Amino acid sequence: MKTFRPLTPSTRYVTVEDFSDVTKSRPEKSLVFTKKGTGGRNNHGRVTVRARGGGHKRKIRTVDFRRGKVGVVAKVIAVEYDPNRTARLALIEYTDCERAYILCPDGLKVGDSVMSGPAAAPTTGNALPLANIPVGLAIHNIELLPGRGAQMVRSAGSRATLMSRDSGYAQIRLPSGEIRRVHEQCFATVGQVGNAQWENVVLGKAGRARHLGIRPMSRGMVRNPVDHPNGGGQGKSKGGGGRQHLTSPWGLLAKGYRTRNRRKLSNRFILVRRDGRPMKLK
Secondary structure (H helix, E strand, O other): OEEOOOOOOOOOOOEEOOOOOOOEOOOOHHHEEEOOOOOOEOOOOOEOOOOEOOOOOOEEEOEOOOOOOEOOOEEEEEEEOOOOOOOOEEEEEEOOOOEEEEEOEOOOOOOOEEOEOOOOOOOOOOEEEHHHOOOOOEEEOEEOOOOOOEEEOOOOOOOEEEEEEEOOEEEEEOOOOOEEEEEOOOEEEEOOEOOHHHHHOEOOOHHHHHHOOEOOOOOHHHOOOOOOOOOOOOOOOOOOOOOOOOEOOOOOEOOOOOOOOOOOHHHHHEEEOOOOOEOOOO
């Protein structure tokens, strides 16, 4: 991480990544396309996500989350920055000269070789079915359904742990603490996602938030009653007429409100919840 001398109020707290691990400044042209901003609006033009808009132009990197080229060795030719995610990307080239992006795990360097498939060795960067990964290894980029592509554990510094296997399913401890059953034919990549230092980034000034497309939004408590349930009151007030629960402008509870459907079909695969309590099926 880079810090700065406090010559201005903003640089007093700003921290930025040093990008010392990035080896290529321009993305692979054949693997990118322009990202169209929504400004938080849906197809009817109505705002569905507040405080979104503006920001720097971005290009989407097409990341291979399936690792479908089974049994073909690929060589890492570059490590790149991706403005759309916290993790770094590794640009790999297969023996037939085809190129692809994968998430760059911690410890993967330019010149290393990676492979996917049941025959791959359980080493950093290789993608294997959970049935072929030794118990206790750190994994990331995990599929929920075989062949669907990785959906879990993809952010910078995150990793899951393969705990055990039983009856065709693997038990995985996710970064949240949840223990979940996943079919053992689902692919996962060995290792921890790189760029773990990302959690130490401090924006430090409003301008950096605007560059990320984050617009300002005032707290509900400082608004008028007509604009927000927590608004109004004389001076700094927690709500007229007594303690009021924090809500959204439309009255939906903001804290302590369970949003997961109790009858969701995937509940059967959760053994231990994030809070450490066993999952109760209904």
